[in-house]
Amino acid sequence: MTNKYPHIQIREYLESDYEYFCKYLRDADKKELEALFDFDYKEGLEYSIENTDELWVATYKGKPVVIFGITIEDLDGMKSGLVWAVGTYKTKFLGRELVAIGKKVIDRWLDDYDLLFNFIWEDNKNHIKWLESMGFVLEYDKTILSPSEENFIFFSQSKK
Numbered sequence: 060m061t062n063k064y065p066h067i068q069i070r071e072y073l074e075s076d077y078e079y080f081c082k083y084l085r086d087a088d089k090k091e092l093e094a095l096f097d098f099d100y101k102e103g104l105e106y107s108i109e110n111t112d113e114l115w116v117a118t119y120k121g122k123p124v125v126i127f128g129i130t131i132e133d134l135d136g137m138k139s140g141l142v143w144a145v146g147t148y149k150t151k152f153l154g155r156e157l158v159a160i161g162k163k164v165i166d167r168w169l170d171d172y173d174l175l176f177n178f179i180w181e182d183n184k185n186h187i188k189w190l191e192s193m194g195f196v197l198e199y200d201k202t203i204l205s206p207s208e209e210n211f212i213f214f215s216q217s218k219k
Contacts, residue, residue: 066119066120066153066156067117067118067119067124067153067156067157067160068117068118068119069115069116069117069118069160069164070115070116070118071114071115071116072108072114072115072116072126072128073116076116076123076126077104077105077108079122079123079147080104080123080126080145080147081100081101081104083123083147083148083149084100084104084145084146084147085145085146085147085148085150087183087185087186088100088145088146090180090182090183091145091179091180091183091186092104092107092145093207094180094182094205094207094209094211095178095180095205095207095209095211096205096206096207097205097206097207104145107128107143107145108126108128110130111128111129111130111143112128112129112130112131113128113129113130114126114127114128115127115128115164117157117160119149119153122147122149123147124146124147124149124150124153124157125144125145125146125147125150125157126144126145126146127142127143127144127145127164128142128143128144129141129142129143129168129172129175131172132176134174134176137173137174138171138172138173138174139172139173139174139175139176140168140171140172140174140175140176141176141177142165142168142175142176142177143177144161158189158192158193161189161193162193162194165193165194165216169216169217169218172218173217173218174215174216174217174218175195175215175216175217176213176214176215176216177213177214178202178203178211178212178213178214179197179211179212179214180205180209180210180211180212181202181209181210181211181212182209187212190214193216194216195214195215195216196214196215196216197212197213197214198212198213198214198215199212201213
């Protein structure tokens with residue numbers, strides 16, 4: 060994945076990234092991982108990493124900022140990708156650039172997949188706004204209840 064932005068670089072995930080993200084992950088991401096899996100956020104992050112087909116890290120000045128990935132799924136007969144991302148506290152200082160890069164990544168994935176989707180924790184209001192700014196549609200009538208009995212809303216984006 061190439062990157063033409065001056066401050067943020069994209070590279071493949073390294074095993075050493077796991078400990079860094081565990082230490083600096085945003086509280087909202089920690090809470091969402093725990094709400095989704097009903098166990099410690101570190102275990103939730105590890106599970107997500109282990110079950111992802113394509114895994115990337117955005118870095119700023121050589122330090123990880125966002126980890127994101129996609130897992131190949133078959134959803135209603137369509138080649139689909141389950142997408143996810145979590146970040147460190149540095150994301151709030153890099154918003155505009157992360158949005159631009161996010162749109163490029165999503166466009167690239169939509170070249171390969173008919174549909175991108177996942178579920179977002181209903182209490183994660185900032186992430187919901189971010190997903191909508193990326194062109195994802197939230198379907199409030201399609202929800203799942205996590206093992207911790209938290210409500211998660213389906214979101215998706217398909218080829219144009």
